[in-house]
Amino acid sequence: MLLAVDAGNTNVVFAVHDGEEWRGRWRIATRADRTSDEYAVWLLALLNHCGLKASEITSCAIGTVVPAALYNLRRLSREWFNTEPLVARADLSWGFDIEVDRPKEVGADRLLNALAAHYHYTGPLVVIDFGTATTFDVVGPTGAYLGGVIAPGINLSIEALHRAAARLPRIGIGRPQAVIGRDTVPAMQSGIYWGYVGLIEGLVTRIKGEFGGPLKVIATGGLAPLFAEGTTMIERTDPDITLEGLRLLAERNPAPIFHRTTLPDSLKIETE
Template sequence: MLLVIDAGNTNVVFAVHDGSSWVGQWRMSTSDSRTADEYAVWLLGLFDRIGLNAGSITRAIIGTVVPAALYDLRRFCRQWLDVEPLVANAGLEWGIEALVDNPSELGADRRLNGLAAQHFYGGPLIVVDFGTATTFDVVNEHGQYCGGAIAPGVNLSIDALHRAAARLPRMSIGRPLNAIGRSTSVAMRSGLFWGYVGLVEGIVGRISEEMGGRPKIIATGGLAPLFSEGTNLFDVMAPDLTLDGLRLLADRNAMAQHTHSPEGM
């Protein structure tokens, strides 16, 4: 079985694939101070809850946009699973060409989304990933990754609004019943929700114009279902897109030879 680890800015997602389907997915908050032993106590306990033997994990792959978390995630795989993990980086064989100025600085999550979307849906397409940041990733009709755009995630916008305006409360995002808010909280919710829908529609529209056609629009990330309620923009909802990208990347590089790196790597 394959263990996939997607370490984002907000959460680390662990998922196990048995070759035909995902058999379990779990998430915990991201912390660059969490140790390999802490990962083990938490995740192996969850394995037990579904009857999954840690010894059945024969491969692992890590994708992270938090470099400081990589050390202990690697140690967890090595010490507790006896598996040397692949790490999603520019040195692997991706099977999708990146037409960007510096592929080494491209976030793994963005390229993974492009890889999986191209595999399942074919280009041209745009992936909109609602995460800590909202990213827009473009694959052309030739199956090449072309770059995209990065905007602040909606929860970052909520935090910034609360910090900068002393009288505005901290609130959660949700779809308002009306655009015209008759209270401060409803007015904030309206501005955040419909303003963000407008941001997404606007960026996708401009990218589509540059692409010269109507690409498929793929939505992923935790808030994608919420924002899909406010727009008809999305052709596909793909909640596991980044995980599938990691799985595809691991399969493509399954024959690569890996040896234990020094503990500092």
């Protein structure tokens, strides 16, 4: 089985794929100082709850935009699952060209989204990822990664509004029925929700115009279904695109060699 780890700025998502389907998905808040042992205590309990064993994990793929978190995620894979993780980076075999000025600077999550979106939906297309940042990534007809747009994420905008304006409260995100708010909170909710709908529609329209042809629009991330309700620009939502990208990347690239002798005896675990 494959353990896929998608480490974002806000959450780390762990998921297990048995070769046919995803058997479980779990998330934990991203903390760069979280140790491999802390991850293990939490993750092993969840695996056990789903009837899975550590010994059934035979490979691991990690995609992260938080370099400081990678060290302990690698240790988790090595120490607790006896496998050397495949870490998503630009110099692996992706099956498509990365047609940007500095390929190594493209976030792993954006390449993973492009890989899975083209595989499942075929290009050309735009992938909108509602994460800590809201990203728009353009995939060409043959799957080539053509670049994209990075905008502030919804929750970042809400927090910035609350912090910078003394009399504005912290609000939750939801779809207001009216654009014109008749009180402070509804007015803020309208500005955030319909403002981002306008951002989506405006950017997708400009991307299509610059691309010079039609593009499918796929959305992912926890808030994707909410914003898909407010615009016809988003044709489909898919919560598993990044995880699917990790699965496909692991299939395309040989698993790194794990040397058990490199671990002290105290760190080796029984896998039988």
